[in-house]
Amino acid sequence: MPIGDRLQQLIDALNISALEFARQLGEKRGEKIYHILHGRLKPRYETLEKILQTYPDLNADWLLRGEGLMFRTLPQTPLSALTLDDRLRNMEFLLFQLNERVALLQQTNDLLQQELEQVVSQHKVINLSYVNHRSDLPTEG
Template sequence: MTIEIRLQQLIDALNVSVLEFARQLGEHRGEKVYHILHGRLKPRYDTLEKILTAYPQINADWLLRGEGLMFKQLSSPSAAITTEERLRNMEFLLFQLNERMALLQQTNDQLLAELAALKANR
């Protein structure tokens, strides 16, 4: 999954507009974020740092590499993520699992076809 897709998913999960998201990063207009979302720009380090500073609940591993949950699992009750954020995490994990299952099914189908072809050639 590309950084553009992850940023769009993040904006959707935060339930903010692209302009509001950009403003949280200190941008007066949303052009830079729009360009990133449409693949015309790659986010620079300072932009990623601003995202993680503005939204400390975001998991940096997820943002940078697409690994883990979108939001951190915080241990202290005062910093606990909301039920809505947990639900979004679960929805995202289910989406990832569905993608992986589809890929595994496709690989399995290809292997079965290759096995059938090998048996037919005997």
């Protein structure tokens, strides 16, 4: 998932506008953020650093690579203060992340299975070659 999409998810989770998000980062106008959200720009290091400083509970691994949960800790808001829609959105997001993680693990598993099959196949060839070579040797007697 592109970083622009992750930023949009963050903005949605914070329940603010892209302009308000830009202002919280110290930007007077939201042009840079809008360009990042629409894929016309990639965020610079300074922008990423501002985001992580502004939102200290934001998971840097999630922001940079899309790995893990969006926030390192749960919001301090009591669960009862969250609306049902908020809870459902959080659950949908967690399920989405889990599905992505499962897909990645399945791809990794498939690759490892292929590598294992290649190693086993090569081992059989080497073993067969060794047996054939040994049968060519004269026997003592």
